[in-house]
Amino acid sequence: MSVKITKGNKSDLSVASLISKGLSGKLFGDKAYISKALFHQLLTNGLRLFTNLRKDMKTYLLDIDDKRLLNKRSLIESVFNVLKKHMHLEHTRYRSPLNFLFI
Numbered sequence: 860m861s862v863k864i865t866k867g868n869k870s871d872l873s874v875a876s877l878i879s880k881g882l883s884g885k886l887f888g889d890k891a892y893i894s895k896a897l898f899h900q901l902l903t904n905g906l907r908l909f910t911n912l913r914k915d916m917k918t919y920l921l922d923i924d925d926k927r928l929l930n931k932r933s934l935i936e937s938v939f940n941v942l943k944k945h946m947h948l949e950h951t952r953y954r955s956p957l958n959f960l961f962i
Contacts (some may be wrong), residue, residue, distance in 0.1 A: 862878065863877055870892070875888075876904075880907055882904075882930065884905075884907070884959050885906075885925070886909065887928060887929055888910050889932075890910055
C-alpha cells in the first residue's frame with residue numbers, strides 16, 4: 860500500500876489507481892470511488908473494488924462474505940472516529956507549508 864498527498868480539490872478517483880498499485884485481492888471504499896473505468900482498471904490489475912450503491916444505481920448480487928466485509932467498513936470508520944476524539948487528533952487543513960511548520 861502507498862500514500863499520496865494531494866491538494867484538497869483533487870478527486871480521490873484520480874489517485875486511487877496510483878495508491879493501489881501492487882495490491883491484489885479486495886478493496887472496500889465509499890461511494891466516492893464508484894466509477895466503471897476505475898472498477899475495470901483495478902480488476903485488470905487483480906483488485907476487486909466493493910462500494911455501497913447510490914440510490915439511483917441498480918442492485919447487484921454480492922457474495923455473503925463480501926457483503927459482511929462491506930458492512931464492517933462503517934465499524935472501522937467509527938473506530939477511527941473514536942480514536943481521533945480520545946487521542947485529540949484533528950485534521951487541521953493547513954493551506955500552506957509555512958502554516959504547517961509554525962502552528
